[in-house]
Amino acid sequence: MQAATQFRALLRGDAMIVAPGAYDAISALCIQQAGYPALYMTGSGTAAGLGFPDIGLVTMSEMVENAARIARSVSIPLIADADTGYGNALNVTRTVREYESRDVAGIHIEDQVTPKRCGHLDGKEIVPHAEFVSKIRAAVQARRNADFVIIARTDARAVLGFDEAIRRANAALDAGADMAFVEAPQTLDEVARVPRLVHGPCLLNMVAGGKTPALGLDDAQAMGYRMTILPGILFRNAIATFDRVLSDLAAQRRMPGIAGADTVTDGFRRFGLDVWNAIGTDPETSGERGGQ
DSSP states (O other), X not given: OOHHHHHXXXXXXXXXXXXXXXXXXXXXXXXXXXXXXXXXXXXXXXXXXXXXXXXXXXXXXXXXXXXXXXXXXXXXXXXXXXXXXXXXXXXXXXXXHHHHHTTOOEEEEXXXXXXXXXXXXXXXXXXXXXXXXXXXXXXXXXXXXXXXXXXXXXXXXXXXOHHHHHHHHXXXXXXXXXXXXXXXXXXXXXXXXXXXXXXXXXXXXXXXXXXXXXXXXXXXXXXXXSEEEETTTTHHHHHHHHXXXXXXXXHHOSOOOOTTOSSHHHHHHTTTHHHHHHTTTSHHHHHHHHTO
């Protein structure tokens, strides 16, 4: 089953979809092994993995390449950050088709200018309302698989206020988007009002230390959100772990213990060692390989 079709089935369910953020294949596999039904490719984590802050320095090709690695590493559907679509309607069309061809289940496209900034940074700028809607319409028309999910993200709350963010979210849904993503509501009241005022499925972005107040996943579901993403939950904790381990190494002058893996073999088993080792040991397959 294609990833987009898998994700559509999740959307038809009753439970809110919780998608932790992956920034590479290792983090993606950990999310799948933990039992989550879907995952999210974080743009900020992708940028950090390349050594950059999330301020629009990563190209469409680099984002698609990372999405491809993640998607082929797991069997659960991947929703990916596609920033601004990387240009006008023409660029958006290519963006959709590049992600779709990598078996990504869906993407979100936002209304910031290029270069964009992380949605929880100050200093954002947005494109005019009509330009945003035209890009969403182009994204919808560009997909070849009707199940491929187009999520319309608006950053208007920080620039023109909450009411304009709601207006843009509804206009994007009217243009064919499958889900609305109002980025960075600034109070719990605003968080709760988004699904009441938006005329379609809504996505909530949980960012520790960001503009949006913290709340529980059960609270988000009770408010009516269909999906919650947690972009930084792994890569930011990974950085904290790197700092701690390196500090321990410097202080103790000895190899720190590694939690969760008894041996090197145990560690590699999490990433398919036994499956790869089995290739060529089956008499039927080994005979074929030896004759070529």
